[in-house]
Amino acid sequence: MKRILIGIKRVVDYNVRIRVKPDGSGVITDGVKMSINPFDEIALEEALRIKERGGAEEVVVATVGPADCQPQLRTALAMGADRALHVQADGIIEPLVAARALLKLVEREQPLLVILGKQAIDDDNSQTGQMLAALWNRPQATFASKVELIAGEGGQKARVTREVDAGLETIEVDLPAVITTDLRLNEPRYVKLPDIMKAKKKPLEALSLGALGVEQQQRLKLVRFEAPPQRQKGVRVKDAAELVDALKKKGLL
Amino acid sequence: MPKVLIVAEHDGAKLNPSIAKCVACARGIAAAEITVVVCAADASAVASQAAQLAGVTRVLAIEHAAYTHQLSAVLAPQIVALAGPFTHVLGPSTTFGKDVMPRIAALLGTAQVSDIMAVESPTRFRRPIYAGNVILTVEVDADSKIVGTVRIASFEGVAGGGSAPIEKASLSAELPSHTRFISVSAAKSDRPDLQTAARVVSGGRALGSADAFKILYSLADKLGAAVGASRAAVDAGFAPNELQVGQTGKIIAPELYVAIGISGAIQHLTGIKDARTIVAINKDGEAPIFEVADIGLVGDLFQIVPELEKLL
Ligand SMILES: Cc1cc2nc3c(=O)[nH]c(=O)nc-3n(C[C@H](O)[C@H](O)[C@H](O)COP(=O)(O)OP(=O)(O)OC[C@H]3O[C@@H](n4cnc5c(N)ncnc54)[C@H](O)[C@@H]3O)c2cc1C
Numbered sequence: 001m002k003r004i005l006i007g008i009k010r011v012v013d014y015n016v017r018i019r020v021k022p023d024g025s026g027v028i029t030d031g032v033k034m035s036i037n038p039f040d041e042i043a044l045e046e047a048l049r050i051k052e053r054g055g056a057e058e059v060v061v062a063t064v065g066p067a068d069c070q071p072q073l074r075t076a077l078a079m080g081a082d083r084a085l086h087v088q089a090d091g092i093i094e095p096l097v098a099a100r101a102l103l104k105l106v107e108r109e110q111p112l113l114v115i116l117g118k119q120a121i122d123d124d125n126s127q128t129g130q131m132l133a134a135l136w137n138r139p140q141a142t143f144a145s146k147v148e149l150i151a152g153e154g155g156q157k158a159r160v161t162r163e164v165d166a167g168l169e170t171i172e173v174d175l176p177a178v179i180t181t182d183l184r185l186n187e188p189r190y191v192k193l194p195d196i197m198k199a200k201k202k203p204l205e206a207l208s209l210g211a212l213g214v215e216q217q218q219r220l221k222l223v224r225f226e227a228p229p230q231r232q233k234g235v236r237v238k239d240a241a242e243l244v245d246a247l248k249k250k251g252l253l
Numbered sequence: 254m255p256k257v258l259i260v261a262e263h264d265g266a267k268l269n270p271s272i273a274k275c276v277a278c279a280r281g282i283a284a285a286e287i288t289v290v291v292c293a294a295d296a297s298a299v300a301s302q303a304a305q306l307a308g309v310t311r312v313l314a315i316e317h318a319a320y321t322h323q324l325s326a327v328l329a330p331q332i333v334a335l336a337g338p339f340t341h342v343l344g345p346s347t348t349f350g351k352d353v354m355p356r357i358a359a360l361l362g363t364a365q366v367s368d369i370m371a372v373e374s375p376t377r378f379r380r381p382i383y384a385g386n387v388i389l390t391v392e393v394d395a396d397s398k399i400v401g402t403v404r405i406a407s408f409e410g411v412a413g414g415g416s417a418p419i420e421k422a423s424l425s426a427e428l429p430s431h432t433r434f435i436s437v438s439a440a441k442s443d444r445p446d447l448q449t450a451a452r453v454v455s456g457g458r459a460l461g462s463a464d465a466f467k468i469l470y471s472l473a474d475k476l477g478a479a480v481g482a483s484r485a486a487v488d489a490g491f492a493p494n495e496l497q498v499g500q501t502g503k504i505i506a507p508e509l510y511v512a513i514g515i516s517g518a519i520q521h522l523t524g525i526k527d528a529r530t531i532v533a534i535n536k537d538g539e540a541p542i543f544e545v546a547d548i549g550l551v552g553d554l555f556q557i558v559p560e561l562e563k564l565l
């Protein structure tokens with residue numbers, strides 16, 4: 001079956017103002033709104049569109065994390081995913097561990113395509129997709145703003161436009177491959193109420209890191225969390241002429 | 254003694270300025286010996302630029318036609334083949350480095366420290382998380398190889414004038430064929446490059462159209478500035494994607510940043526935290542951009558920008 005696997009990470013909602021715990025041991029997440037990482041919503045949306053165009057038959061979402069990730073998996077099912085896989089794991093899941101767990105799921109599910117976000121907006125690591133592609137020994141097309149599947153001789157391919165520093169780069173990769181999404185790839189659909197009800201009946205399978213044979217390894221010790229230094233309060237000027245003067249005073253003109 | 258390998262970013266002719274910043278970061282690792290590796294179809298020009306960077310111990314040049322387009326899947330196995338003797342493997346936190354370094358880290362079976370903004374010890378680094386709203390200090394296992402990307406806005410590039418030896422190495426990894434370069438559309442412009450410019454004029458949604466956005470180009474030309482944009486302006490098609498500044502665009506550190514008709518969302522501010530002076534022009538005096546602006550001007554940009562241009 002032609003299948004697309006999506007990685008979903010539960011993160012602090014992007015509208016929340018992040019505060020550091022007074023003892024510097026982490027950020028405050030108690031009572032804070034949690035959401036699907038925005039790039040992962042885009043990944044899921046892209047998979048659903050590929051399926052709707054007939055390019056895939058099944059969309060499976062997966063997360064590696066503690067029990068409280070399930071609401072985000074349910075939301076993904078409500079968006080339209082067919083099945084969810086929850087690899088239960090407590091503590092900090094570094095990208096390499098997430099990639100190793102996703103690789104086990106890839107071996108099980110044999111997807112045509114894996115789509116992840118280009119970065120999780122909590123740790124801003126931007127590593128997991130590239131790591132999965134490396135461990136899987138398959139192509140990666142990161143920071144995608146356009147994805148086209150092409151049936152060619154010698155198997156399926158994807159033509160991916162990537163947002164790079166120079167502009168837009170287009171590459172072609174043989175499938176299976178890993179794609180990571182940039183924001184302009186698409187605009188994710190809203191979840192409708194009846195779909196939330198339907199999603200309750202969709203399959204959500206619980207697995208565990210241990211059962212998959214992946215070691216929960218933490219290589220980076222998180223020593224200290226701090227708020228960044230605040231900028232000094234500035235001045236207000238009343239018109240363009242005053243602005244020019246202020247810039248001259250700072251030696252900028 | 255720490256041995257650092259830096260993966261050179263280049264376009265075949267020019268070494269990317271981010272590499273001078275990676276060298277600066279590597280020099281923060283006490284007593285480090287610094288090697289820059291250049292993989293290219295023809296490495297001569299780029300290798301000699303790398304050899305001039307102050308602090309570089311040697312340059313390794315590996316030439317193969319497959320390196321013409323710097324594809325991660327093609328480069329990573331070669332860097333991994335070289336990595337054995339090194340304690341640290343660094344690359345820039347540009348789209349190039351973000352693409353290739355995690356692939357290298359995974360093949361080495363090690364974790365990556367993304368966006369290093371400061372080196373506290375050979376194993377301890379500071380990096381921004383949550384779009385720069387939190388600074389995290391991390392300590393890497395002493396016995397594992399350290400792979401990292403360098404947040405280029407946090408470092409001043411090292412000077413030139415050095416003359417490190419250039420050694421040719423030969424290809425020692427397989428070259429996968431599953432990934433192929435098709436094309437790149439890089440807008441050519443004779444304006445300064447956004448990522449390295451000393452001055453940047455940036456526009457937001459308020460500009461209203463690609464046509465109206467042009468008033469920023471003429472202001473930028475007067476100032477000798479690069480042009481940037483908010484995500485809203487890029488999404489609306491007023492400016493091309495490579496001009497986007499912010500969490501998911503470019504992180505920049507110019508001397509002067511002029512934000513015009515930009516509200517100052519945290520994702521945008523992430524990209525300009527290290528700007529020396531921020532000027533904000535916005536008609537809403539309550540806009541969050543004013544909380545970070547060194548000089549604020551409340552008013553209509555369509556009136557202010559032409560006035561400003563006349564005064565310059
Ligand atoms: C995961 C994620 C990543 C993101 N990454 C980025 C990023 O990298 N970069 C980025 O910029 N955004 C990013 N965003 C989007 C960000 O949240 C904001 O939506 C965006 O920055 C808003 O752009 P803006 O300031 O141009 O538009 P708006 O917020 O709409 O602000 C327009 C401003 O113009 C002012 N204005 C209107 N008319 C005039 C006038 N005539 N004269 C003067 N002022 C006027 C208004 O008062 C207002 O303050 C990201 C969002 C998410 C969720």
Ligand SMILES: Nc1ncnc2c1ncn2[C@@H]1O[C@H](COP(=O)(O)O)[C@@H](O)[C@H]1O
Pocket residue numbers: 006007008009037039040043062063064065093095098115116117118119120121123124125126127128129
């Ligand atoms: N614990 C996880 N479970 C599932 N997917 C993940 C997990 N961590 C990261 N990912 C995926 O990898 C992407 C990049 O994350 P990161 O490398 O942490 O920035 C995310 O957008 C997700 O798609």
